[in-house]
Ligand SMILES: C[C@](O)(CO)[C@H](O)COP(=O)(O)OP(=O)(O)OC[C@H]1O[C@@H](n2ccc(N)nc2=O)[C@H](O)[C@@H]1O
């Protein structure tokens with residue numbers, strides 16, 4: 312196989328409870344990662360040398376820092392180390408990558424993390440590495456706390472720092488996601504003195520019955536008026552919440568038409584998209600074919 316095209320789906324955090332902080336600074340949390348059927352698109356073309364290229368650049372993100380390039384380099388290094396001992400005649404591990412970016416950055420919908428996960432999955436396939444899911448998830452974890460859920464490709468309950476995952480079947484609701492025009496830094500929110508860090512653990516059953524909240528939401532609302540006004544507007548039509556550390560906000564709807572009807576009413580400055588919640592990522596469905 313010489314080329315492959317795969318999506319990089321977005322996720323929503325249906326709730327996000329911060330339950331504590333570890334000695335390394337990372338926060339322990341509970342969340343429900345809901346995968347969506349909407350995202351970026353990536354195309355991978357094998358090269359006959361060991362170079363890794365990415366087009367087009369993301370404005371404001373240096374190529375070396377791009378999670379797509381970092382994921383490709385990490386996998387290349389891992390494969391070179393582990394393959395060399397087995398077979399020196401392997402074809403070169405190089406690739407030209409093309410990115411069609413649709414997801415807003417810093418939106419709390421996991422765009423960068425999903426790009427990284429799709430890249431690990433795609434190159435494992437394209438380069439014929441046959442690494443198992445646990446190995447890919449561990450490589451992904453080194454790139455970001457949100458990468459493993461996209462590697463496993465299932466809507467999931469998460470604990471720990473977000474890496475302990477348990478698949479959960481959710482009703483495949485439709486969501487209206489609004490993308491306020493501001494960029495929220497995850498690191499800034501997690502290091503803020505006013506973040507609530509002591510929410511008690513709940514069970515999956517308790518969440519399914521009573522729901523949950525997002526501990527980052529009050530803080531982000533205070534810091535970013537754009538998020539505050541998006542939440543206020545969407546609350547008129549549904550159960551509006553923020554995802555992750557923001558900036559995106561969302562509400563569930565029974566069907567696509569209802570979600571689209573609300574989006575059509577949004578004031579000009581409020582952009583967004585309608586997507587369906589899925590229990591399995593489209594990436595895995597395509598790779599399994
Ligand atoms: C808040 C969530 O979006 C929920 O889905 C994620 O847990 C964030 O995951 P992510 O964007 O992949 O985060 P990373 O890139 O690993 O970390 C960004 C920064 O957020 C902080 N961070 C992240 C995850 C976590 N459980 N505790 C943290 O304190 C760390 O300061 C870290 O430097």
Ligand SMILES: Nc1ncnc2c1ncn2[C@@H]1O[C@H](COP(=O)(O)OP(=O)(O)OP(=O)(O)O)[C@@H](O)[C@H]1O
Pocket residue numbers: 369371372376377378379415416417418419420421422423424426427457497555556557558
């Ligand atoms: N391929 C990429 N796509 C998006 N962002 C990237 C990428 N590579 C690096 N980044 C950097 O990562 C930052 C976070 O991007 P991302 O879109 O994952 O945010 P997010 O949606 O808030 O993610 P999360 O929900 O995982 O916190 C961006 O601001 C950008 O600087």
